[in-house]
Amino acid sequence: MTDELYMAHALKLAKRGCFTTTPNPNVGCVIVLHGNIVGEGWHQKAGGNHAEIHALHAAGDKARGSTVYVTLEPCSHHGLTPPCCQALIDAGVDRVVVAAQDPNPKVSGKGFIFLKQAGIKVSHGLMMKESKEINRGFFKRMVTGFPWVQLKFGISLDGCIAMNNGQSKWITSHHSRLDVQRYRAQSSAILSTSNTILADNPFLTVRWPQLKKDIEFIPDQKLLRQPIRVIMDRQNQVTPKHKIINQPGETWLIRQSHDNQCWPNNVVQMILPVNKQKINLSEMLLLLGKNQINNILVEAGAKFAGALIQDNMIDELIIYIAPKILGDSSIRFCKLPNLIDLNSTPKFSFTDICKIGSDIRMTLIPEEQKSI
Amino acid sequence: MTDELYMAHALKLAKRGCFTTTPNPNVGCVIVLHGNIVGEGWHQKAGGNHAEIHALHAAGDKARGSTVYVTLEPCSHHGLTPPCCQALIDAGVDRVVVAAQDPNPKVSGKGFIFLKQAGIKVSHGLMMKESKEINRGFFKRMVTGFPWVQLKFGISLDGCIAMNNGQSKWITSHHSRLDVQRYRAQSSAILSTSNTILADNPFLTVRWPQLKKDIEFIPDQKLLRQPIRVIMDRQNQVTPKHKIINQPGETWLIRQSHDNQCWPNNVVQMILPVNKQKINLSEMLLLLGKNQINNILVEAGAKFAGALIQDNMIDELIIYIAPKILGDSSIRFCKLPNLIDLNSTPKFSFTDICKIGSDIRMTLIPEEQKSI
Numbered sequence: 001m002t003d004e005l006y007m008a009h010a011l012k013l014a015k016r017g018c019f020t021t022t023p024n025p026n027v028g029c030v031i032v033l034h035g036n037i038v039g040e041g042w043h044q045k046a047g048g049n050h051a052e053i054h055a056l057h058a059a060g061d062k063a064r065g066s067t068v069y070v071t072l073e074p075c076s077h078h079g080l081t082p083p084c085c086q087a088l089i090d091a092g093v094d095r096v097v098v099a100a101q102d103p104n105p106k107v108s109g110k111g112f113i114f115l116k117q118a119g120i121k122v123s124h125g126l127m128m129k130e131s132k133e134i135n136r137g138f139f140k141r142m143v144t145g146f147p148w149v150q151l152k153f154g155i156s157l158d159g160c161i162a163m164n165n166g167q168s169k170w171i172t173s174h175h176s177r178l179d180v181q182r183y184r185a186q187s188s189a190i191l192s193t194s195n196t197i198l199a200d201n202p203f204l205t206v207r208w209p210q211l212k213k214d215i216e217f218i219p220d221q222k223l224l225r226q227p228i229r230v231i232m233d234r235q236n237q238v239t240p241k242h243k244i245i246n247q248p249g250e251t252w253l254i255r256q257s258h259d260n261q262c263w264p265n266n267v268v269q270m271i272l273p274v275n276k277q278k279i280n281l282s283e284m285l286l287l288l289g290k291n292q293i294n295n296i297l298v299e300a301g302a303k304f305a306g307a308l309i310q311d312n313m314i315d316e317l318i319i320y321i322a323p324k325i326l327g328d329s330s331i332r333f334c335k336l337p338n339l340i341d342l343n344s345t346p347k348f349s350f351t352d353i354c355k356i357g358s359d360i361r362m363t364l365i366p367e368e369q370k371s372i
Numbered sequence: 373m374t375d376e377l378y379m380a381h382a383l384k385l386a387k388r389g390c391f392t393t394t395p396n397p398n399v400g401c402v403i404v405l406h407g408n409i410v411g412e413g414w415h416q417k418a419g420g421n422h423a424e425i426h427a428l429h430a431a432g433d434k435a436r437g438s439t440v441y442v443t444l445e446p447c448s449h450h451g452l453t454p455p456c457c458q459a460l461i462d463a464g465v466d467r468v469v470v471a472a473q474d475p476n477p478k479v480s481g482k483g484f485i486f487l488k489q490a491g492i493k494v495s496h497g498l499m500m501k502e503s504k505e506i507n508r509g510f511f512k513r514m515v516t517g518f519p520w521v522q523l524k525f526g527i528s529l530d531g532c533i534a535m536n537n538g539q540s541k542w543i544t545s546h547h548s549r550l551d552v553q554r555y556r557a558q559s560s561a562i563l564s565t566s567n568t569i570l571a572d573n574p575f576l577t578v579r580w581p582q583l584k585k586d587i588e589f590i591p592d593q594k595l596l597r598q599p600i601r602v603i604m605d606r607q608n609q610v611t612p613k614h615k616i617i618n619q620p621g622e623t624w625l626i627r628q629s630h631d632n633q634c635w636p637n638n639v640v641q642m643i644l645p646v647n648k649q650k651i652n653l654s655e656m657l658l659l660l661g662k663n664q665i666n667n668i669l670v671e672a673g674a675k676f677a678g679a680l681i682q683d684n685m686i687d688e689l690i691i692y693i694a695p696k697i698l699g700d701s702s703i704r705f706c707k708l709p710n711l712i713d714l715n716s717t718p719k720f721s722f723t724d725i726c727k728i729g730s731d732i733r734m735t736l737i738p739e740e741q742k743s744i
Binding site: 160165309 | 527528529530531532535536537539540541542543674678681689691693695696697698699700701702704705706707708709711712713714717718719720721722725727730731732734736739
């Protein structure tokens with residue numbers, strides 16, 4: 001097998017962490033001695049062992065003289081766990097092949113220096129793009145401070161999310177709604193607004209039992225968590241009685257002032273100053289980035305979606321189209337009140353199109369966005 | 373080679389007629405003697421030789437004792453040309469394999485009887501579905517009197533065909549507009565309305581030079597024709613100065629009364645009685661069917677599209693989606709004024725989805741429609 005095939009296997013292992021590692025990145029590791037895989041591992045949860053440590057444990061004495069394939073630069077500092085570089089040195093490995101350098105400017109490259117100083121051969125860049133891709137939220141946050149923002153919609157052929165009277169259950173199919181569960185499950189947080197909470201009183205939780213087949217490889221079901229529910233609630237309209245409040249996992253209410261209601265311990269009121277009666281979306285996302293949110297799935301109405309799009313805050317659009325026509329009096333998915341010229345409309349590029357049940361799912365990125 | 377492979381080849385030949393045979397069907401024919409193709413042909417133009425005659429000419433003496441694969445039942449009557457059955461008998465063929473029976477109730481099955489009575493072995497049904505598929509307009513017209521109606525749109529992600537101020541050039545990409553040319557070229561007629569003519573003053577013609585690669589197999593470029601431009605013009609708003617009037621090919625104006633303007637010879641005023649200020653769409657389509665229109669491509673605005681959809685007159689939707697958002701004040705592709713319940717919205721099924729340049733093209737059929 002070639003270096004590339006071992007690294008592809010390490011990436012496959014890394015992806016197993018997609019539901020559980022937040023705020024940490026997904027990392028996989030494969031240890032090879034004389035052409036045999038002698039150990040492998042993946043990072044499961046922040047605070048738990050890193051991928052390299054799992055793989056070294058599996059390899060035992062066979063790590064000596066081996067080549068280690070790891071999808072992200074091994075850490076050289078004491079974080080929640082001791083440095084992986086030291087463990088690799090102690091195990092006597094011969095060579096370390098890394099996909100991507102750690103994006104954290106404070107530590108980036110230090111792992112390579114640490115290993116090289118110990119006489120270990122180090123190379124990096126192999127399948128770097130793929131490693132960044134599976135951790136695009138982590139990379140974006142580390143480099144820019146902002147989370148990766150996905151905006152999701154279920155619409156009709158004519159771009160509607162509800163009838164004129166508000167009726168919206170259901171435009172898309174059961175299969176599409178199940179697919180949304182998978183996106184939720186991979187997100188650090190779900191972002192919505194008090195308008196949506198007041199109108200629909202949703203749970204905004206992951207129904208893990210519906211994803212049974214997607215998570216059967218996870219060794220301990222206790223690793224499964226609920227994405228944080230972040231609600232834009234400028235006017236303190238959400239109350240302790242709303243369904244989101246009494247679900248497992250945290251709810252963060254983004255407000256301009258605290259209220260004195262009796263909130264459960266898993267609810268946090270976060271204060272952001274208001275400018276011209278509006279919360280600054282950029283400041284709001286930076287606040288979430290500072291609080292270690294890598295990936296956000298936005299599930300909200302047309303007004304909030306339009307504001308995010310007009311402020312260029314979206315990294316990816318995920319649109320489910322149901323083969324129905326709701327007609328011109330129905331409610332459209334995106335309000336863009338100030339748009340008058342066709343040449344200045346928000347533009348995107350399709351990155352994926354596929355059939356989901358009776359619907360189709362389209363994935364798009366903003367046109368100007370080249371890569372993370 | 374098997375019967376199926378020969379018939380597949382005959383179908384491929386038949387499809388070559390897609391731009392030129394209207395109002396006749398597309399038909400292909402392959403003649404096989406001792407495992408070798410000794411003659412093949414396809415129907416090119418109404419009034420010209422049928423596929424069987426082309427193939428018999430190519431086969432010459434080798435037609436004796438051969439098997440003939442033909443995608444549609446050979447004719448047994450004198451139409452614009454002498455009966456193909458007689459020619460097959462005269463050539464001394466041994467066996468005739470037919471995909472689909474002639475759908476015309478007046479002649480259906482008579483070709484088989486004619487051939488059998490002359491001692492020729494006859495079978496039919498092989499790849500019948502495919503043969504019907506390439507002639508779905510012809511089959512629908514023969515069986516029901518109605519043409520096959522395709523409704524085409526170029527829309528934004530939010531289902532709009534223009535900005536609020538009417539600006540609509542261009543929502544979709546150059547590639548999509550070229551693809552539309554291909555649909556036009558395969559249609560017997562383009563159906564539009566005086567509203568569209570007054571607003572956009574379009575040509576509604578096929579730009580054949582843009583389809584150069586699609587038509588290079590056509591032996592004589594004189595076979596290329598312009599689809600008939602059919603315009604709903606209840607209030608006699610179209611004038612001899614509009615661009616559609618002075619193009620090659622015919623223009624049919626569907627009106628409730630003649631006017632006395634000086635029209636060129638290629639313009640026909642067709643009169644349909646008006647009921648409650650509306651032209652009955654069903655009667656209009658039957659009129660077009662009676663005038664030998666097999667396939668119609670509708671290129672019109674939201675009001676006419678909505679009326680066709682609500683009256684269940686559409687066989688296929690072809691929607692190009694450009695990755696843009698035009699916002700909630702823009703003009704949507706389909707007016708459905710009386711719709712209030714999500715469960716009663718017009719429903720479709722996706723039959724095809726593909727990327728066309730930077731856009732995607734979705735093809736849909738009405739949900740209740742099972743087959744032609």
